[in-house]
Amino acid sequence: xxxxxxxxxxxxxxxxPLRSRLFAHQPQxxxxxxxxPLADVVNWLSRRxxxxxxxxxxxxIDAERSLPPFAxxxxxxxxxxxxxxxxxxxxxxxxxxxxxxxxxxxxxxxxGYHTPAPLQAAVTFLQATGHxxxxxxxxxxxxxxxxxxxxxxxxxxxxxxxxxxxxxxADAGRPIVGLxxxxxxxxxxxxxxxxxxxxRAETVAEAACTFDTFVARQVERGELxxxxxxxxxERGDVLLHGxxxxxxxxxxxxxxxxxxxxxxxxxxxxxGCCGMAGAFGYESEHVPISKTMAEDRLAPAVRGAPxxxxxxAPGFSCRSQIHDVTGRTAHHPAELLAAALxxxxxxxxxxxxxAAGGR
Numbered sequence: 001x002x003x004x005x006x007x008x009x010x011x012x013x014x015x016x017p018l019r020s021r022l023f024a025h026q027p028q029x030x031x032x033x034x035x036x037p038l039a040d041v042v043n044w045l046s047r048r049x050x051x052x053x054x055x056x057x058x059x060x061i062d063a064e065r066s067l068p069p070f071a072x073x074x075x076x077x078x079x080x081x082x083x084x085x086x087x088x089x090x091x092x093x094x095x096x097x098x099x100x101x102x103x104x105x106x107x108x109x110x111x112g113y114h115t116p117a118p119l120q121a122a123v124t125f126l127q128a129t130g131h132x133x134x135x136x137x138x139x140x141x142x143x144x145x146x147x148x149x150x151x152x153x154x155x156x157x158x159x160x161x162x163x164x165x166x167x168x169x170a171d172a173g174r175p176i177v178g179l180x181x182x183x184x185x186x187x188x189x190x191x192x193x194x195x196x197x198x199x200r201a202e203t204v205a206e207a208a209c210t211f212d213t214f215v216a217r218q219v220e221r222g223e224l225x226x227x228x229x230x231x232x233x234e235r236g237d238v239l240l241h242g243x244x245x246x247x248x249x250x251x252x253x254x255x256x257x258x259x260x261x262x263x264x265x266x267x268x269x270x271x272g273c274c275g276m277a278g279a280f281g282y283e284s285e286h287v288p289i290s291k292t293m294a295e296d297r298l299a300p301a302v303r304g305a306p307x308x309x310x311x312x313a314p315g316f317s318c319r320s321q322i323h324d325v326t327g328r329t330a331h332h333p334a335e336l337l338a339a340a341l342x343x344x345x346x347x348x349x350x351x352x353x354x355a356a357g358g359r
Contacts, residue, residue: 001193007150016149019059023279024149027109027141034113035074043069062284066324068114068316075107075116079123079135102132104169106178106187106208109141110316111332118179118332122211125338126177129224134174138165142186143194148278152194159194159201162187167200170207177214179334181246181314182278184210189249210246211334212314216254219261227262227340235263235340239305241298241322241330243315244273255314255333262340264310271297274313276321294325302326312336 022029033042045051052063061067103126111119126133143158166176166187178184187208195201209217218224238259242252256266275293280286302311303326311330313319319330 001190004147004150004152008152009150011150017060019061019283020149022059024146024151024154026145026279027113030070030109030113031139034070035072035077039070039072056284060284061282062287065282065287066320067282068110068320071113071116073116075112075119076135078116078120079107079133083133101130102134102174103214104134104136104166104174104176104207106140106142106166106176106184107135108178108180108183108316109145110180110183115316118334121332121338122177122179122334125215125334125341128338128341129218134169136165136169140165142183143190144182144186145278147186147190155190156194159191163191163195163198163201163204166204166207170203171200174207175214176204176208177211178208179211179314179332180316181210181243181250184208185245185249210250210254210314212252212255212258213250215261215337216257219257224261229263235265237265237267237306237309238312238336239301239309240266240268240333241271241274241302241311241313241315241318242268243313243318244277246314255312258337259312259333262337264336264340266312269298269301271301274298274315274318274321276317276324278317281317281321290321291325294321298322299325302328302330310336 033039046067046069049063055061056063105119105122105126107119111117123133138161140162141158142162143155146152146155146158170176176184176187178187185208188205191201192205215224240252240255240259242255246252246255252268256268259266273293275281275290275298277290281290298321302322305311311322311328312333313322313330314333319332322328322330
């Protein structure tokens with residue numbers, strides 16, 4: 001928060017670099033590219049060594065980093081094709097909605113437009129455990145990238161629009177569940193600073209929680225049936241790396257509870273920050289320290305884990321860093337939980353070229 005405030009004042013007196021503005025407005029860029037024919041074109045171009053070197057020379061984005069691909073089909077497109085949008089604008093509309101237990105899924109930019117698989121897995125898991133899943137008809141965004149670059153005024157506007165979209169659901173008692181810790185926890189923390197005294201923001205904050213916490217609460221209340229047995233093989237061991245935002249505000253105990261309920265053996269790492277830290281690890285002048293941070297504890301632990309051990313990381317940046325420095329694929333806990341309900345053991349999988357940025 002101090003960084004955000006400092007940058008906000010700094011940009012009022014200095015010209016903000018193009019790179020900073022691009023990172024700040026990454027969600028808008030992603031919405032224009034993902035799910036369109038441009039996605040394949042941009043993904044192909046981002047893999048060309050010459051263009052990557054040009055990007056480093058002109059923008060300071062490290063040429064050796066694997067850039068996140070844009071999804072050919074966004075999560076919203078996938079969801080609407082299968083379920084259709086389900087807006088709830090009033091309490092009366094909420095009361096008419098069928099199904100005893102409905103959940104609002106907060107589709108963050110990173111999973112929604114770059115790697116939809118974790119959000120799809122969350123839908124699969126929630127529906128398999130008896131929940132109706134809704135996503136707001138209006139676009140919602142936490143404004144995390146704006147805050148990280150000091151764009152407080154824009155972030156406040158974004159927060160207000162998101163609260164207006166989510167408030168009818170929260171007021172109707174719907175849990176608002178998010179997969180990306182830094183995004184969903186912005187609703188519970190920074191939104192209250194950006195919109196002080198707004199009772200709607202407070203209602204949304206009370207309704208919002210991480211996917212892991214939502215599942216753990218149900219486990220602790222005995223509201224989930226035991227998952228199907230894994231068969232002859234054990235479900236598997238999981239090496240868990242928590243996101244910094246998650247560690248700071250809610251911890252990883254709920255993630256461990258959810259995964260252990262599903263039959264996984266969990267080893268929660270105490271590895272500090274992965275070093276990617278949002279855009280930080282892509283900025284060429286910061287890459288050495290970013291990778292040094294990863295090599296302190298996280299990367300050696302991942303490399304030292306047996307090949308059959310699954311790597312779990314709720315954070316998009318963390319999963320990107322893990323793959324970039326170790327070559328191993330980290331899964332969102334939602335993917336492991338959905339797999340446990342549907343198919344027993346989960347096998348470690350290599351990331352496809354697109355997910356790896358095509359390196």
